[in-house]
Amino acid sequence: xxxxxxxxxxxxxxxxxxxxxxxLHALAMTSRGKSSHIGSVFSIADILAVLxxxxxxxxxxxxxxxxxxxxILSKGHAGAGVYAALALAGFFPVExxxxxxxxxxxxxxxxxxxxxxxxxxxxxxxxxxxxxxVGMALAAQRKAQNHRVVVLLSxxxxxxxxxxxAILFAAHHKLDNVTAIVDYNKIQSLDLVANTLGLxxxxxxxSAFGWSVxxxxxxxxxxxxxxLEATASxxxxxxxxxxxxxxxxxVSFMERSVLWHYRSAQGDEFDAAAAELKGRTESxxx
Amino acid sequence: MRDHFIKALTAEAEHNSxxxxxxxxxxxxxxxxxxxxxxxxxxxxxxxxQNMTQLAAGLALEGAKVFTYSIGNFTTLRCLEQIRNDVCYxxxxxxxxxxxxxxxxxxxxMSHFAxxxxxxxxxxxxxxxxxxxxxxxCELLTHQLVKxxxxxxxxxxxxxxxxxxxxxSPPQLGKLRTLRTGDDLALICCGGILAExxxxxxxxxxxxxxxxxxxxxxxxxxxxxxxxxxxxxMPIITVEEHNITGGLGGAVAETILSASVQCPGFARIGLGxxxxxxxxxxxxxxxxxxxxxxVIENTALELLGSV
Numbered sequence: 061x062x063x064x065x066x067x068x069x070x071x072x073x074x075x076x077x078x079x080x081x082x083x084l085h086a087l088a089m090t091s092r093g094k095s096s097h098i099g100s101v102f103s104i105a106d107i108l109a110v111l112x113x114x115x116x117x118x119x120x121x122x123x124x125x126x127x128x129x130x131x132i133l134s135k136g137h138a139g140a141g142v143y144a145a146l147a148l149a150g151f152f153p154v155e156x157x158x159x160x161x162x163x164x165x166x167x168x169x170x171x172x173x174x175x176x177x178x179x180x181x182x183x184x185x186x187x188x189x190x191x192x193x194v195g196m197a198l199a200a201q202r203k204a205q206n207h208r209v210v211v212l213l214s215x216x217x218x219x220x221x222x223x224x225x226a227i228l229f230a231a232h233h234k235l236d237n238v239t240a241i242v243d244y245n246k247i248q249s250l251d252l253v254a255n256t257l258g259l260x261x262x263x264x265x266x267s268a269f270g271w272s273v274x275x276x277x278x279x280x281x282x283x284x285x286x287x288l289e290a291t292a293s294x295x296x297x298x299x300x301x302x303x304x305x306x307x308x309x310x311v312s313f314m315e316r317s318v319l320w321h322y323r324s325a326q327g328d329e330f331d332a333a334a335a336e337l338k339g340r341t342e343s344x345x346x
Numbered sequence: 347m348r349d350h351f352i353k354a355l356t357a358e359a360e361h362n363s364x365x366x367x368x369x370x371x372x373x374x375x376x377x378x379x380x381x382x383x384x385x386x387x388x389x390x391x392x393x394x395x396q397n398m399t400q401l402a403a404g405l406a407l408e409g410a411k412v413f414t415y416s417i418g419n420f421t422t423l424r425c426l427e428q429i430r431n432d433v434c435y436x437x438x439x440x441x442x443x444x445x446x447x448x449x450x451x452x453x454x455x456m457s458h459f460a461x462x463x464x465x466x467x468x469x470x471x472x473x474x475x476x477x478x479x480x481x482x483x484c485e486l487l488t489h490q491l492v493k494x495x496x497x498x499x500x501x502x503x504x505x506x507x508x509x510x511x512x513x514x515s516p517p518q519l520g521k522l523r524t525l526r527t528g529d530d531l532a533l534i535c536c537g538g539i540l541a542e543x544x545x546x547x548x549x550x551x552x553x554x555x556x557x558x559x560x561x562x563x564x565x566x567x568x569x570x571x572x573x574x575x576x577x578x579x580m581p582i583i584t585v586e587e588h589n590i591t592g593g594l595g596g597a598v599a600e601t602i603l604s605a606s607v608q609c610p611g612f613a614r615i616g617l618g619x620x621x622x623x624x625x626x627x628x629x630x631x632x633x634x635x636x637x638x639x640x641v642i643e644n645t646a647l648e649l650l651g652s653v
Contacts (some may be wrong), residue, residue, distance in 0.1 A: 173436070180407070185431055191397045192432055195404015202386060203408075222428075225397035232392075 062282025068113045069120070070148045075281045078148055079109035083310050084337050085144035085157050090324045093161025095169050099308040099320035101141035103245045103278075104212060107303055108145040110284040111210065115292075120150035123177040129207050130196050132181045134189020135214035135243065139171030142179065151178035187220030189213065190240055194230045197238035197298075208237045208292060216248030219257050224269075230298040231270030239291040239299040240271075243278065245307040247318055263302055271300045278303030311336050347502045347538070348376055348445045350481040354488035355413060359384050365492070366405055370395045370416035373445075377415070395420050399428035399442070406438035411492065417446045418458045422467055422499065434472045434497045441491055441498040442467075447477060447537050448587025449622075449631040450504035456621050460501065464536070465592025467499040468566045474498040475566040476519070477586075477594075479507040479540035483517045483563055490519040503538035503587075505628050507561070520564045522572045528556025531611070531646055532576045535585040536562050536594045542632060543585050545639030550646055557646065568597050574605045581611030581649045585642060587632065590616040611649040615642060 064075050072078040086101040112118070116129045133142045140160055147154040159165040166175040170184030180196075183189050193211035200207060217223060230238055244262065246253050253259055263273045272295060276283040284303065291299035307321070308314030311333040314325075325333045356379065359365040368389045369377055381388040391398035395416060402412040414421050421442040422429065433440045444460055451458040467475050476491065476498065478484035484502060491498050507525075515523045525540070526547055533543040540561055547557040558576070562568065576582060582602070584595035595614030602609050615637050622635065632638040 182431065182435055185427055187396070188400060188428060188432055191400025191428075192404040192407070194397075195401035195406075196408055197404070198389075198401060199405045199408030199410060222394075222396040222400065225392070225394035226400060229391060229394070229397055229401065 061280050064110065064114060064281040064285035066114060070113065070150050072113065072148060075109050075113045078113040079106045079281070080310070080337055081148060082109055082141060082144045084334065085147070085154065086140045087325060087330070087333055087337065089140045089144070089157055089160040091326060091330045092158065094324045094326070095140070095161045096322045096324065097137045097140070097169070098324060099314055099317065100135065100138040100214070102309045102311065102314065103305045103307045104138055104141055104243045105310065106279045106281060107212060107241060107243065107284060108141050110281055110288060112145040112149045114285055115288045116210065117207065118149070118178070120178070123151060127205070127207050130180050130193065130209045132183065132189040132193045132209070132211045133171050134183055134211050135186065135217055136170035136183030139169060142171050143167050143176065146176070146178040152176070186214070186217040187222040190223050191226035194226045194235060194238055197230070197235045198233060200237055201233070201235060208239060210239045210241065212241045212243060215242055215244045215246065215253050215259060216256070218242065218259055227266070227269045227271065234296050235298050236294040236296050239288065239301065241301045241303055243305050244302050245305040247307045247316065247321070249321060250318065266300045266302070270297060272297040273300050273302065275302045275304065278305035279309055347478065347481050347484045347504065347506055350485035351443065351488050351500065351502055352376055352380055354485045356380050356383065358489065358492045359387055362411070363387065364409060364411045366410045366412045368398050368402055368412060368414050370398045370414070370420055372416045395424040396428055399425040400432060402440045403428065403432035403436065403438055406433070406440050407436065410439070411495065412440045413443055414440065415443045415445070418444060418451060418460050419463060420444070422463050426466065429497070430470055434470045437472050437496060439495045441500055443500045443502065445502045447501040447503040448539065449628045452628045452631045453625045455625055456623070459622060461587070461617050462589050463499070463501060464565050464586065464588050464594060465596065468592065468597060472497050473566060474564070476564055477501040477536040478517070478563050479535060479537055479561040480509045481506050482510040483523070483561065486517050487519060487563060494519060501537065505538035505541065507538050507540035507544060509540070517561070517563055520567055520569060522569045523561040523563060524558060525561060526557065526559035528558050529580060530555045530557060531581040531583065531650065532558040532560060533583050533585055533642065534560045534562050534573070534594070534598055536565055537587050539585055539587040539632065539637065542637065542639045543642055546642035546646065549639065549643045555646065555650065562594055565594050565597055568601060570601045570605070573598055573601045574607050577602045577605070577607045577609040582609055583613045583615060583642065583645055583649065585615045585637065587637060588616050589619055590614055591619050613645050613649055615645060
């Protein structure tokens with residue numbers, strides 16, 4: 061594992077602390093709300109930490125800044141992770157995370173932009189985010205703007221035909237200002253990707269469709285930061301970072317388990333998960 | 347009618363570089379002039395309507411005023427969730443334009459009959475639903491849609507009611523347009539099938555029955571106040587080249603019932619909740635599926651107790 065060097069946005073000292081605090085917040089949010097998808101959040105916690113803690117050019121105090129990088133979570137079911145990432149970056153107070161999934165809250169289980177500073181697009185139905193992101197990238201190309209659009213997809217989401225429609229369009233129009241990240245944890249809703257609708261040879265598919273492909277360890281902050289910073293340079297091709305991840309990463313009994321796509325940690329399970337996460341960073345979150 | 351849509355959009359694009367037209371690989375010969383004059387405002391998404399609508403949402407999020415274009419149900423039903431989640435929920439300035447309302451493509455078969463679109467699009471919050479009845483109405487309402495902004499659906503018929511020169515009542519988005527005035531009953535229509543209502547009104551006049559004929563081009567938001575005003579005075583028949591369920595007739599019925607008005611009579615004319623299994627030209631199918639002028643005339647006579 062490598063570590064990314066440099067300053068971290070928000071109050072965390074390091075990206076490792078950012079990622080683990082994000083996991084702890086998400087654990088608390090999903091446990092409090094008895095909501096699903098903690099495994100999906102843990103899978104992308106390091107990606108979100110590297111993006112919001114370092115790579116994305118955003119201003120938490122000015123969420124509508126027109127030169128900001130745009131980020132879309134297309135796998136909207138991991139919305140708790142984005143809310144936590146935004147709060148840790150300073151878009152809104154972390155105390156607000158306690159509202160997640162509660163009656164009357166705008167912090168819905170699937171990520172929503174309504175009343176949540178920093179969220180560009182509400183998602184939840186898979187297959188929408190990349191196409192909308194490509195549209196935003198097209199707008200930037202038309203206006204000769206320099207910001208970029210980053211879209212995070214799940215692997216199961218790549219079953220959707222609308223994703224491949226967007227992939228075709230982005231390559232045809234040479235939208236090198238768009239970066240897709242695929243959270244390739246190899247597990248989808250009911251079973252392994254390989255047992256459901258196989259994606260391999262996955263990198264070759266993206267490449268054949270005209271995208272510039274980078275494969276990284278999706279939990280290695282150094283690799284992630286290097287790859288995501290490299291995709292900011294323009295080469296006439298849209299970029300995809302295939303991030304090899306572990307569903308449930310960070311809590312041993314949640315890792316690689318379909319169960320934790322649905323289950324929320326309660327009681328002893330919550331205590332065990334929190335202890336395991338806190339043990340790594342000595343965090344005071346939760 | 348589609349030529350008048352593109353004429354209006356071209357005029358708007360001349361002084362508004364935010365206007366973007368995306369076609370789902372249809373519009374042969376119709377869009378050429380626009381594409382040549384405004385190459386940076388025109389895209390062909392390919393045969394990919396979901397992505398066409400996703401692109402539209404992305405562009406609109408960045409300030410563009412986008413029109414998506416295809417035929418029949420391709421700009422609506424094929425990408426309905428993109429319209430709902432991406433366009434409507436984000437309240438974006440995107441108008442889905444469908445060429446070929448109702449039986450416009452009557453010979454092409456069921457896949458190309460847009461006969462549930464009004465009902466389905468009308469059910470989406472934030473959506474404006476427009477079905478012009480003639481070419482001029484289409485042109486003027488396109489200009490008004492550009493000015494209004496927000497999510498919209500523009501349903502363009504192949505056939506026109508032929509009322510292009512009728513300037514008595516210029517179309518105004520969200521308002522009923524009265525094309526003929528009478529005190530005995532009102533025929534409220536949307537789309538080119540208004541021609542059938544005018545034909546029926548002529549026949550009824552020969553019998554001494556005077557019908558008001560209205561283009562309810564804006565199916566949503568419907569001009570409820572004007573509908574209720576009519577319902578207080580005379581029987582109403584709605585006419586639409588669309589399924590009888592949930593379209594203009596449904597919208598008018600909801601309006602009248604919600605206002606607790608005692609309408610002297612009410613009937614809906616439209617496609618009887620079926621999928622047609624035969625083909626034919628628009629006029630032929632209107633006749634077969636009982637929504638042409640003689641059917642409207644007979645329905646009026648029955649409603650008025652004259653038969």
